[in-house]
Amino acid sequence: MGTAADTALTFRDATDADVDALVELIESAYRGESSRTGWTTEADILHGQRTDREAVLEVVEAPDSRLLTVEREGRIVACCQLEHRGEHAYFGMFAVSPALQGAGLGRTVIAEAERQAREGWGVTEMHMTVITVREDLIAWYERRGYRRTGKTAPFPYGDERFGVPQCDDLEFELLVKELVPPSYTVRPLTR
Numbered sequence: 001m002g003t004a005a006d007t008a009l010t011f012r013d014a015t016d017a018d019v020d021a022l023v024e025l026i027e028s029a030y031r032g033e034s035s036r037t038g039w040t041t042e043a044d045i046l047h048g049q050r051t052d053r054e055a056v057l058e059v060v061e062a063p064d065s066r067l068l069t070v071e072r073e074g075r076i077v078a079c080c081q082l083e084h085r086g087e088h089a090y091f092g093m094f095a096v097s098p099a100l101q102g103a104g105l106g107r108t109v110i111a112e113a114e115r116q117a118r119e120g121w122g123v124t125e126m127h128m129t130v131i132t133v134r135e136d137l138i139a140w141y142e143r144r145g146y147r148r149t150g151k152t153a154p155f156p157y158g159d160e161r162f163g164v165p166q167c168d169d170l171e172f173e174l175l176v177k178e179l180v181p182p183s184y185t186v187r188p189l190t191r
Contacts, residue, residue: 008072008073009070009071009072009077009105009108010070010071010072011068011069011070011112011116012068012069012071013060013066013067013068013069014056014059014060014066014067014068014069014079015060016057016060016061018060018067018069018076019053019056019057019060020053021076022056022067022069022076022079022095023051023052023053023056025076025077025078025079025095025097026050026051026056026079026093026095027049027050027051028095028097028098029050029095029096029097029098029101030042030046030050030095031046031047031048031049031050031163037098037099037101042131042134042163044166045131045133045134045165045166045167045170046162046163046164046165046166046170047163047164047166048160048163048164049160049161049162049163050162050163051093051161052161055161056093059081059083059093062083064083064084064085065081065082065083065084066081066082066083067079067080067081067082067093068080068081068082068109068112068113068116070105070109077096077097077100077105078094078095078096078097078100078105078106078109079093079094079095080092080093080094080095080109080110080113081093081094082113082116082117084117084121084123085127086123087123087124087125088123088124088125088126088127088176089117089121089123089125089126089127089179090126090127090128091110091113091117091126091127091128092128092129094106094109094110094128096109106140107144110144113126114126114177114179117179118179118181123179124178124179125176125177125178125179126146126176126177126179127174127175127176128141128146128174128175129153129172129173129174129175130172130173130175131155131170131171131172132152132170132171132172132173133167133169133170138173138175141175142175144177145177145178146175146176146177147175147176147177148173148175149173149174149175149176150173151173151174152171152172152173152174153171153172153174154171154172155170155171155172157170
């Protein structure tokens with residue numbers, strides 16, 4: 001039996017027509033009861049919305065930004081933001097359908113996002129920010145080669161576009177991964 005990662009996936013840039021489906025996917029992966037089906041839920045630390053139509057549309061339409069959309073059998077199952085920021089790319093708005101989490105799809109998506117950023121923009125690092133209390137999520141990224149930097153930024157308390165915090169110690173930490181080209185096997189010349 002195959003996993004979600006083995007099933008044929010289509011990677012493409014989001015369009016304006018995808019915005020509503022992408023908002024629904026992102027919300028389902030992080031907020032509310034539906035998010036509890038997967039392991040990426042933030043329902044215990046943040047209530048309210050994770051994103052909205054305007055925020056997703058802004059990413060879709062921004063220069064030097066892409067919202068990589070992943071489809072399986074014609075249905076959007078994952079997405080992530082890639083933003084070109086000079087020598088590095090920013091990775092954000094990552095969501096995998098809760099029903100498909102834990103089957104390798106997230107690993108496949110992040111690997112493809114890194115490849116596209118490295119090959120398309122020639123960047124040497126990927127940056128992201130993660131809420132520091134999300135130790136399980138940070139550990140997942142560390143297993144993918146990201147390292148904690150200790151550089152933090154405050155959570156935007158009072159701005160409900162990012163959710164309603166259920167604790168007063170939220171902050172973001174910068175995680176960084178060096179993007180190295182794939183290694184090639186050197187074979188000896190034969191005569």
